[in-house]
Amino acid sequence: MKTPTIVTSEQWEAARQQLLVKEKELTRARDALAAERRRMPWLAVEKQYAFDGPQGRLSLLDLFEGRRQLIVYRAFFEPGVFGWPEHACRGCSMVADQVAHVAHLNARDTTLVFASRAPQPDIERLKARMGWTMPWYTMTDEFDTDFGVNDWHGTNAFIHDGDSVFRTYFINSRGDEAMGNTWSYLDITALGRQEEWEDSPDGYPQTQPYQWWNWHDEYTNAEPAAEWLAKIAGSAEDPNGPRSDADKQAATGCCRPTTE
Template identity: 85%
Template sequence: MKTPPVVSPSEWDAAWRQLLVKEKELTRARDALAADRRRMPWLAVEKEYGFDGPAGRVSLLDLFEGRRQLIVYRAFFEPGVCGWPDHACRGCSLVADQVAHVAHLNVRDTTLVFASRAPQPDIERVKARMGWTMPWFTMTDDFDADFGVDEWHGTNAFIRDGDRVFRTYFINNRGDEAMGSTWSYLDITALGRQEEWEDSPEGYPRTPAYEWWNWHDEYGAAVQG
């Protein structure tokens, strides 16, 4: 292993400041990309989709839990997938291990769910074993094929206008590596983080940064669907 040189504190600081310029460029580019996502056209979802959940049969609209936005991660946990029946696939499990507390998404009017083809008893068993708490539903129709996640994992973002549902963004492959944090999820949604500093279209919801942040157990009724 050929390691970098060992330098003095002043030399290290100079190298760090030089790299920081590129770090800031990356941050601004990421913000600009998120702004472009907020301007993506919407695709109307015309078909009806059904899912099995802990409380029974639900629709795609039901998955929103009354909130305006929905993020669906297609996790591979089902017969024929490595790990079955004791585990979901290794990659999807790694994603699940990184998911932040969903209350921070909920207070931004956004619901996150996982979806697989495993029956609900198997999903609940694996969630309990792994300590996962995100909502996790069973696909029962063509949802995975229609939204590009029948052969590979991926994350779809949706928004609703009343009872009408629209697909607003999709990310998969290495794009899913970044998923898990509150910010990475909000940055792929149509409304974004909903903070004043963002470059968003006129009329989009905005609040000051920090003002809405809270401990996840103190949002109260704001996180209820």
């Protein structure tokens, strides 16, 4: 193995700063792409689909669990898939292993679910074995064929307006590599991260950055803690701004002892 050049700390920092310019350009390009997604046209879902869940038969609208948006990952766990019946597809299992706590998505009015063709008893057994907790449903009809995930994994995003459901985005293949963290999921939804710095159409729901963040076991509280709101007051971050990590920590209180 031919290793890179060994340098001094000053040279290393100079190289890092040079690369950081390109990394920030990539971040801004990614934000711009997400803004385009939020302006994608919506496709009405006219057909009625049925899923089996732990409590019985459910419609596609039921999968939203009362929230505005729905993300459905098609995972391959069923007869004929390598690993059955002990395991799901290796790639889909890697995706499942990387899913962040869904409470953060739920706080943005978004539900994430997995869907396969395996019966519910097998899905519950697999989830218990692998330590997965996301909702996972059984497809009973042509949902996978109709939404491009019958032969390959993929992630579909939906939104509803009353009883009307719309498909808003779809990503698969290497696009799914980025899926797993809260931000990557929100960035493919119609409403985005719902923070004020985002370039979104007029009237889209948006709140101050940091304001809605919480510990995953405390989102049931009606409002964020007053201490947290006080720390973030006036600290909304411009994602394209020059603020240093120290500035951001001082403004939000993140990663600093609360007794200071």
